Amino acid sequence: MENNHKKEGKFSYLEAGEGRPIIILHGLMGNLSNFDGVFDYFSKNGYRIIMPELPIYTLPLIKTNVKNLAKFIKEFTEKKGLEDYILLGNSLGGHIALYYTKRFPEKVAGLVLTGSSGLYESAMSDGYPRRGDYEFIKKKAQDVFYDPKVATKEVVDEVYDTLNDRSKLIRTLSIAKSAIRHNMADDLPNMKMPTGLIWGKNDTVTPPEVAVEFNKLLPNSTLYWIDKCGHAAMMEHPKEFNVLLEKWLKQEKL
Numbered sequence: 001m002e003n004n005h006k007k008e009g010k011f012s013y014l015e016a017g018e019g020r021p022i023i024i025l026h027g028l029m030g031n032l033s034n035f036d037g038v039f040d041y042f043s044k045n046g047y048r049i050i051m052p053e054l055p056i057y058t059l060p061l062i063k064t065n066v067k068n069l070a071k072f073i074k075e076f077t078e079k080k081g082l083e084d085y086i087l088l089g090n091s092l093g094g095h096i097a098l099y100y101t102k103r104f105p106e107k108v109a110g111l112v113l114t115g116s117s118g119l120y121e122s123a124m125s126d127g128y129p130r131r132g133d134y135e136f137i138k139k140k141a142q143d144v145f146y147d148p149k150v151a152t153k154e155v156v157d158e159v160y161d162t163l164n165d166r167s168k169l170i171r172t173l174s175i176a177k178s179a180i181r182h183n184m185a186d187d188l189p190n191m192k193m194p195t196g197l198i199w200g201k202n203d204t205v206t207p208p209e210v211a212v213e214f215n216k217l218l219p220n221s222t223l224y225w226i227d228k229c230g231h232a233a234m235m236e237h238p239k240e241f242n243v244l245l246e247k248w249l250k251q252e253k254l
């Protein structure tokens with residue numbers, strides 16, 4: 001994937017493939033590699049896959065919120081000259097996709113949400129001040145997944161390093177508060193574009209009832225479940241995630 005890495009001004013991103021663009025938005029503790037399976041498969045099967053690095057830890061603190069991350073995506077799509085694209089987001093990335101779609105519905109052909117915030121999430125609010133405790137953070141990272149082995153040492157180390165960097169920790173907390181402020185419940189009924197919801201049945205961060213509520217409030221949504229799966233379905237069950245995503249894309253003729 002390194003060969004697909006590009007840099008244009010303040011934008012750093014991965015891009016490959018041809019066809020309708022799918023813009024992938026990663027989560028707060030996530031990174032681009034979380035979507036390796038999606039990127040590799042769909043970039044070879046008729047889609048232009050674009051994954052920007054979100055400036056979560058580089059925006060001025062006062063601008064570190066969902067609204068300004070959506071604004072960043074607007075600037076990115078304009079820079080790239082993109083139109084009629086699909087937004088795919090996990091966790092915070094899904095929330096940014098929703099807020100973006102609220103502001104610019106005419107630009108979005110479809111939405112895919114997996115473990116998205118925007119309605120409710122049981123964030124890591126019950127103890128991340130214990131950031132120096134590696135074993136505590138390891139357990140927290142493992143709890144994101146149904147299978148704790150998915151939280152490899154590399155994943156845990158990255159979370160640990162982030163939470164022990166004071167600047168990053170402050171921005172993490174700022175984003176979490178912003179996500180609570182920007183509840184999307186009242187906006188969802190106005191989002192008429194096709195929406196695919198791909199959810200882990202064992203997600204403890206955005207539990208199954210969140211997916212059911214999204215499905216109820218979004219007028220043109222389809223909900224798919226993945227069994228024995230936590231908050232990051234595209235990491236924990238990449239092949240099944242791709243099968244469901246492809247099924248939805250064909251169903252909606254996107």
